Amino acid sequence: MTEREIAAGGTQAGLEPSPAALGDEHGKVEGRTQREIIWRRFKRHKLAMVGGVVLLLLFLAALAAPALAPYEYDEIDYTAINQGPNASHPMGADNLGRDELTRVLYGGRVSLLVGLSVGVFSTLLGAVVGIVAGYYGRFVDVGAMGFVDFMLTLPFLPVLLVLGKIYQFTAITIAAAVALLVWMPIARLVRGQVLSVRNQEYVQAAHAIGVSGPRTMLRHIFPNVVGVMVVQATLITGEAILIESALSFLGLGIQPPTPSWGNMLEDARTTMTTQWWLTYFPGLMIVVTVLCVNFLGDGLRDALDPKAVE
Amino acid sequence: MLEVNNLKTHFKTQDGVVKAVDGVSFSLEPGETLGIVGESGSGKSVTALSLMQLNPSPPVSYPEGEILFEGQDLLKASEGRMQKIRGNDIAMIFQDPMTSLNPVFTVGDQIMEAIRIHQQVSKGEAKKRAIQVLRDVGIANPERRVDEYPHQYSGGMRQRAMIAMGLSCNPKVLIADEPTTALDVTIQAQILELMVDLQEKYGTAIVMITHDLGVVAQLADKVMVMYAGRAVEQGPTDDVFYDPMMPYTWSLLRSIPRLDTAGEVRLLPIKGTPPSLIFLPEGCNFNPRCPFVKDECLRIDPALERKKPGHSAACILSPEELENKKHRVDQELGVEG
Numbered sequence: 001m002t003e004r005e006i007a008a009g010g011t012q013a014g015l016e017p018s019p020a021a022l023g024d025e026h027g028k029v030e031g032r033t034q035r036e037i038i039w040r041r042f043k044r045h046k047l048a049m050v051g052g053v054v055l056l057l058l059f060l061a062a063l064a065a066p067a068l069a070p071y072e073y074d075e076i077d078y079t080a081i082n083q084g085p086n087a088s089h090p091m092g093a094d095n096l097g098r099d100e101l102t103r104v105l106y107g108g109r110v111s112l113l114v115g116l117s118v119g120v121f122s123t124l125l126g127a128v129v130g131i132v133a134g135y136y137g138r139f140v141d142v143g144a145m146g147f148v149d150f151m152l153t154l155p156f157l158p159v160l161l162v163l164g165k166i167y168q169f170t171a172i173t174i175a176a177a178v179a180l181l182v183w184m185p186i187a188r189l190v191r192g193q194v195l196s197v198r199n200q201e202y203v204q205a206a207h208a209i210g211v212s213g214p215r216t217m218l219r220h221i222f223p224n225v226v227g228v229m230v231v232q233a234t235l236i237t238g239e240a241i242l243i244e245s246a247l248s249f250l251g252l253g254i255q256p257p258t259p260s261w262g263n264m265l266e267d268a269r270t271t272m273t274t275q276w277w278l279t280y281f282p283g284l285m286i287v288v289t290v291l292c293v294n295f296l297g298d299g300l301r302d303a304l305d306p307k308a309v310e
Numbered sequence: 311m312l313e314v315n316n317l318k319t320h321f322k323t324q325d326g327v328v329k330a331v332d333g334v335s336f337s338l339e340p341g342e343t344l345g346i347v348g349e350s351g352s353g354k355s356v357t358a359l360s361l362m363q364l365n366p367s368p369p370v371s372y373p374e375g376e377i378l379f380e381g382q383d384l385l386k387a388s389e390g391r392m393q394k395i396r397g398n399d400i401a402m403i404f405q406d407p408m409t410s411l412n413p414v415f416t417v418g419d420q421i422m423e424a425i426r427i428h429q430q431v432s433k434g435e436a437k438k439r440a441i442q443v444l445r446d447v448g449i450a451n452p453e454r455r456v457d458e459y460p461h462q463y464s465g466g467m468r469q470r471a472m473i474a475m476g477l478s479c480n481p482k483v484l485i486a487d488e489p490t491t492a493l494d495v496t497i498q499a500q501i502l503e504l505m506v507d508l509q510e511k512y513g514t515a516i517v518m519i520t521h522d523l524g525v526v527a528q529l530a531d532k533v534m535v536m537y538a539g540r541a542v543e544q545g546p547t548d549d550v551f552y553d554p555m556m557p558y559t560w561s562l563l564r565s566i567p568r569l570d571t572a573g574e575v576r577l578l579p580i581k582g583t584p585p586s587l588i589f590l591p592e593g594c595n596f597n598p599r600c601p602f603v604k605d606e607c608l609r610i611d612p613a614l615e616r617k618k619p620g621h622s623a624a625c626i627l628s629p630e631e632l633e634n635k636k637h638r639v640d641q642e643l644g645v646e647g
Contacts, residue, residue: 204364204404205411206412210393
């Protein structure tokens with residue numbers, strides 16, 4: 001049910017319109033702030049709401065892993081080796097007798113940390129390059145976009161594999177390496193957005209009251225591209241989680257015994273047919289997280305679109 | 311106070327140099343209103359943007375001329391200096407109020423920004439002034455309206471807000487680039503009246519750019535008619551309107567209906583379209599469309615010359631010749647001039 005239907009339903013049920021409903025529909029000229037409008041649109045997007053809530057729970061669970069987990073992630077229990085899901089090991093145990101639930105919780109810390117930091121850093125990097133290139137144009141633009149094109153020609157996975165061979169990856173270095181390899185599409189997108197925004201009359205009007213160049217970028221252009229950026233950040237976050245999994249799966253990501261969803265999958269590869277729970281749970285977590293992130297991105301895109309009609 | 315001498319604003323394009331403004335001169339005193347009239351593409355807006363130094367660079371260049379504001383040549387001023395002048399000394403109101411306010415900030419924020427850039431005042435003080443200036447431009451309930459976003463304003467209110475923004479630092483010159491074009495006729499009248507009131511109150515000089523002759527007649531002390539990047543007629547508004555010395559101005563005036571002669575005088579459209587600024591015609595720029603064209607017009611490119619005290623026009627016809635020709639056209643149309 002949409003917001004309006006709820007309001008209408010409430011009005012009919014109560015026979016007399018509540019003062020709040022009245023104030024909302026008539027009379028009140030004050031209207032809603034931008035933030036309220038975005039929040040209302042976002043709330044209407046049910047999948048995005050669900051995605052957001054699930055993600056939040058996953059983050060909290062990963063954060064609180066030491067408190068929530070029933071065992072230590074590297075605690076070996078010989079009696080539990082290869083046990084399927086049961087009362088003391090809800091997600092079963094692996095071939096060393098380590099509790100799978102514990103490892104999924106701890107693995108989430110790595111995967112979500114990598115996902116989130118890649119999302120934040122690559123978006124910031126891409127946004128800065130995109131805004132500067134789009135705003136200053138000319139040789140700045142040519143140079144920046146040339147660099148973007150160059151970065152895009154780098155074969156992504158081989159570069160990561162080589163880096164992984166040279167340096168021992170930790171969660172932080174994986175995040176940094178991935179962020180440095182995925183920011184380019186964001187830069188292009190933001191640049192395009194800036195090109196269209198900077199020719200708007202209100203940017204010229206800002207110049208006409210004496211606003212300087214950098215200030216125009218920060219105050220008048222940046223808020224108008226934030227929507228695009230936020231959406232891209234969520235998509236990149238999902239992608240980064242997948243990349244981390246792939247790297248760990250190839251044995252170049254997070255090294256055992258530290259669990260990540262990717263290297264847990266790799267461990268379970270040989271026993272996939274006999275101990276299904278070892279592939280099932282980490283795989284499920286990856287799928288759920290990435291799906292939720294994408295739903296969230298969808299909802300944000302609709303909510304932040306300034307041209308959307310109520 | 312403001313003196314523009316032989317201003318030339320050219321743009322380099324792939325097809326050649328576009329001489330958007332080609333040798334325009336005028337001056338403006340405090341409290342005075344100058345109307346700049348002309349068709350689309352005649353260089354009105356580029357002239358305005360040149361005063362603010364807001365033409366995109368490149369491709370803009372100013373090969374000649376000077377814009378003296380209180381003795382300083384703005385064409386030679388640094389960008390930092392211009393930023394201090396823009397908004398504070400010379401402010402500008404844009405054509406379309408629907409797109410000239412940033413949708414992500416409240417109207418108050420945008421007015422306060424103008425105030426706080428140029429004056430060292432606290433946020434609270436700036437807000438008080440924003441409310442005051444919104445009240446000045448006739449926004450009802452400014453205490454509440456100041457915190458609203460542009461989309462909560464109507465078109466007329468937005469233009470008022472733009473004017474408020476322009477006037478917030480009490481500029482000496484206000485450039486209004488077709489401020490009423492995008493508005494309803496009733497709102498137009500209100501906005502124009504508002505500008506006159508504010509001009510009387512603050513002594514602001516106004517450069518009113520428009521293609522609406524009625525607006526000029528109502529507001530301007532003097533008028534400059536532009537055609538293909540040049541001033542073709544300049545003088546006190548009454549002189550130019552009652553006794554146009556350039557066939558273009560006369561044609562413009564004869565192409566719009568007037569209440570006082572309705573039904574008596576047939577409207578006379580101007581043939582053709584304005585010339586391309588890259589391929590200007592030989593001789594006088596207006597000759598392909600001129601109702602009084604002579605052989606000499608195809609060869610001679612007339613400069614702006616004084617026809618009467620304070621009234622100059624760019625035409626080789628003498629005032630007497632022009633008077634005869636106008637009279638003949640009126641007779642052909644069967645009306646008494």
